[in-house]
Amino acid sequence: MESYYNSSDLKKFGQVAEFGEELADRFFAYYGDVFRDGALSAREKSLIALAVAHAVQCPYCIDAYTSDTLGKGYTEQQMMEAVHVAAAIRGGASLVHGVQMMNHAKKLLM
Numbered sequence: 001m002e003s004y005y006n007s008s009d010l011k012k013f014g015q016v017a018e019f020g021e022e023l024a025d026r027f028f029a030y031y032g033d034v035f036r037d038g039a040l041s042a043r044e045k046s047l048i049a050l051a052v053a054h055a056v057q058c059p060y061c062i063d064a065y066t067s068d069t070l071g072k073g074y075t076e077q078q079m080m081e082a083v084h085v086a087a088a089i090r091g092g093a094s095l096v097h098g099v100q101m102m103n104h105a106k107k108l109l110m
Contacts, residue, residue: 005059043072043074047069049061049065050079051083051085051086
């Protein structure tokens with residue numbers, strides 16, 4: 001079965017500069033800066049990135065940050081717990097928008 005996502009494309013990420021070098025260079029510089037140790041360690045940021053990758057459903061990011069978090073010493077249980085945090089936040093965000101639906105429905109039913 002064909003897929004929109006090809007795991008080998010992850011290795012081509014740097015090639016996005018081919019169609020716009022200046023902006024790609026700025027992005028990659030920013031990206032590198034974001035993942036340096038700061039108030040949060042690079043290790044902590046990797047786990048956050050893994051959770052966010054699941055929330056935004058990016059298979060490339062999931063692959064990259066699964067490898068990265070394992071390489072930084074996280075356990076499978078810690079990684080799955082981070083995924084559950086992302087799922088809870090995503091689910092909660094959907095549910096809290098139910099208040100918007102309820103408010104609108106109440107107006108329409110008046």
